[in-house]
Amino acid sequence: MSLARSLKTLSKEEIRAFVASIDYVLTDCDGVLWKELTPIDGSAKVLSLLKSMGKKVFYVTNNSTKTREEYVSKFEKLGFSASKEEIVGTARIVATYLKDKNFTGKAYLIGSKGLGNELSAAGIDFFGLGPDPVQTDNLPEVFDAKFEKDVSAVVVGFDLHISYPKLLKAATFLSNPKCLFVATNTDEVFPAACDNTVPGTGTLVAAVETCSQRKAQIIGKPSTLMFSALAKEHNIDPKRAIMIGDRAKSDILFGKNVGMTTLLVYTGVNSKEDVEMWQTSLDPSDKLLIPDYTLDSLGDLLPLLENLTK
Amino acid sequence: MSLARSLKTLSKEEIRAFVASIDYVLTDCDGVLWKELTPIDGSAKVLSLLKSMGKKVFYVTNNSTKTREEYVSKFEKLGFSASKEEIVGTARIVATYLKDKNFTGKAYLIGSKGLGNELSAAGIDFFGLGPDPVQTDNLPEVFDAKFEKDVSAVVVGFDLHISYPKLLKAATFLSNPKCLFVATNTDEVFPAACDNTVPGTGTLVAAVETCSQRKAQIIGKPSTLMFSALAKEHNIDPKRAIMIGDRAKSDILFGKNVGMTTLLVYTGVNSKEDVEMWQTSLDPSDKLLIPDYTLDSLGDLLPLLENLTK
Numbered sequence: 305m306s307l308a309r310s311l312k313t314l315s316k317e318e319i320r321a322f323v324a325s326i327d328y329v330l331t332d333c334d335g336v337l338w339k340e341l342t343p344i345d346g347s348a349k350v351l352s353l354l355k356s357m358g359k360k361v362f363y364v365t366n367n368s369t370k371t372r373e374e375y376v377s378k379f380e381k382l383g384f385s386a387s388k389e390e391i392v393g394t395a396r397i398v399a400t401y402l403k404d405k406n407f408t409g410k411a412y413l414i415g416s417k418g419l420g421n422e423l424s425a426a427g428i429d430f431f432g433l434g435p436d437p438v439q440t441d442n443l444p445e446v447f448d449a450k451f452e453k454d455v456s457a458v459v460v461g462f463d464l465h466i467s468y469p470k471l472l473k474a475a476t477f478l479s480n481p482k483c484l485f486v487a488t489n490t491d492e493v494f495p496a497a498c499d500n501t502v503p504g505t506g507t508l509v510a511a512v513e514t515c516s517q518r519k520a521q522i523i524g525k526p527s528t529l530m531f532s533a534l535a536k537e538h539n540i541d542p543k544r545a546i547m548i549g550d551r552a553k554s555d556i557l558f559g560k561n562v563g564m565t566t567l568l569v570y571t572g573v574n575s576k577e578d579v580e581m582w583q584t585s586l587d588p589s590d591k592l593l594i595p596d597y598t599l600d601s602l603g604d605l606l607p608l609l610e611n612l613t614k
Numbered sequence: 615m616s617l618a619r620s621l622k623t624l625s626k627e628e629i630r631a632f633v634a635s636i637d638y639v640l641t642d643c644d645g646v647l648w649k650e651l652t653p654i655d656g657s658a659k660v661l662s663l664l665k666s667m668g669k670k671v672f673y674v675t676n677n678s679t680k681t682r683e684e685y686v687s688k689f690e691k692l693g694f695s696a697s698k699e700e701i702v703g704t705a706r707i708v709a710t711y712l713k714d715k716n717f718t719g720k721a722y723l724i725g726s727k728g729l730g731n732e733l734s735a736a737g738i739d740f741f742g743l744g745p746d747p748v749q750t751d752n753l754p755e756v757f758d759a760k761f762e763k764d765v766s767a768v769v770v771g772f773d774l775h776i777s778y779p780k781l782l783k784a785a786t787f788l789s790n791p792k793c794l795f796v797a798t799n800t801d802e803v804f805p806a807a808c809d810n811t812v813p814g815t816g817t818l819v820a821a822v823e824t825c826s827q828r829k830a831q832i833i834g835k836p837s838t839l840m841f842s843a844l845a846k847e848h849n850i851d852p853k854r855a856i857m858i859g860d861r862a863k864s865d866i867l868f869g870k871n872v873g874m875t876t877l878l879v880y881t882g883v884n885s886k887e888d889v890e891m892w893q894t895s896l897d898p899s900d901k902l903l904i905p906d907y908t909l910d911s912l913g914d915l916l917p918l919l920e921n922l923t924k
């Protein structure tokens with residue numbers, strides 16, 4: 305039986321071996337470093353200490369709402385230091401994915417400005433950004449709307465302005481089997497800073513997949529595309545890398561798909577109870593979610609690391 | 615191997631036996647009788663002739679946008695005659711479902727006025743009707759919205775005004791496991807009168823199921839709840855009933871679930887090619903979609919029926 309180990313239960317020598325086995329630290333952001341605009345205690349210090357120990361840190365996020373430049377300033381604002389090169393977000397990877405496919409047509413975007421900016425930066429022609437609200441309660445008028453249909457890709461990311469006309473357009477474009485269908489990620493919810501349940505991009509992807517009766521190419525974790533993009537620029541050996549995340553279905557599965565060590569922290573989507581459930585589950589797909597290691601929060605690594613120098 | 619037969623290939627004597635075997639005709643509306651506001655040729659005449667032959671006709675629709683009264687006037691406008699008692703729509707059945715559960719709390723509605731009116735008529739307290747657009751691009755402000763959380767059921771039907779704040783509210787209410795989750799139907803698309811692909815209620819249900827990570831109780835076809843509601847008032851023997859529809863996943867499956875004879879017409883969602891694919895498919899779930907009989911359109915039954923009196 306595969307069991308997750310709390311890093312806290314490791315001896316000093318085991319922690320030393322664990323740290324020595326790692327050259328690359330890949331970490332998720334929402335739910336590990338912060339929730340919305342609130343930093344999670346201790347995470348910044350841990351990453352800073354790991355860097356000072358010579359580890360290379362990369363930020364791998366499914367969030368598509370920001371360009372890498374916008375991420376750099378969010379990191380600074382919340383007390384983290386990161387350069388553009390250390391950040392891998394789905395907005396950028398969607399753009400490089402389309403470029404790698406030699407995409408030259410027009411894309412329809414359900415998404416945010418950040419994603420739009422990365423598409424623009426890659427020279428991809430797109431439309432759809434911003435509100436597109438329904439203008440009437442007359443169903444046939446909405447259903448029979450006339451619009452430009454020369455679209456070669458539908459891109460779905462997080463979009464606060466999701467609306468019925470957007471779904472209608474996406475479904476109509478996707479009725480052409482030659483039209484590409486790309487989505488940033490399938491995260492059902494965001495790690496919330498309050499007691500609301502905050503729908504994530506996966507909610508919008510499920511809607512478009514349903515009305516188009518097609519499956520999107522998913523760019524974000526757990527797909528290994530994010531790792532390939534990173535590995536192209538940095539020569540990362542997955543056997544000497546760890547993936548840290550709060551959401552097993554994206555982060556831990558991604559780490560395992562790539563062949564990295566995995567650490568699940570309980571400051572975001574998944575809890576200790578989830579891990580215990582997967583460990584006793586008979587469903588093989590649950591077994592895939594079990595991380596190598598767990599911690600209540602990334603900050604809990606701080607005393608373990610500091611203890612090594614005592 | 616299970617094969618669908620075109621009614622056109624039956625001999626006069628087989629048609630006579632077929633007609634004699636049926637006392638009750640249950641028919642879907644969108645895609646069989648009309649598309650949006652355009653009647654489908656011949657359907658009204660066929661139903662009228664069946665009535666004159668002593669058959670009882672009932673209209674069984676997953677569409678939740680209208681009350682039964684509103685349906686009666688749509689029928690009249692499009693050249694069909696129907697009384698309130700002959701119409702079974704999901705709007706009404708959602709209301710009776712909640713009443714049967716002795717529901718007394720407040721419901722949150724993602725849906726249309728018609729559905730709201732049926733809830734009101736049943737004395738069910740609800741809110742959520744109409745536009746609820748996102749008011750800012752500031753994510754934390756949207757995510758952390760404050761709202762009334764004393765909600766005991768989330769009801770999802772067709773809603774032109776679907777928006778992010780509506781999804782956020784539904785997901786948050788459903789995080790309470792005691793909150794009921796009811797949806798009118800899972801139809802992915804509407805039969806369209808133009809070349810747009812028109813997202814149906816299933817698209818919205820998929821979105822809410824994803825962000826709530828729960829499964830809705832589905833009221834509409836293929837669930838047998840619609841038949842139970844009808845059978846409660848009319849003593850219908852399913853063995854002497856036929857279900858006519860354009861969408862196998864709802865109509866034909868419904869007919870089979872109840873034990874009726876089934877007729878698929880090709881004037882809406884599914885085509886002859888779909889049926890041929892299911893017939894050669896090795897997937898058992900495809901086999902369930904194969905109807906007993908097919909016709910290009912319901913109107914094609916007219917000459918077959920008229921021929922019996924010659």
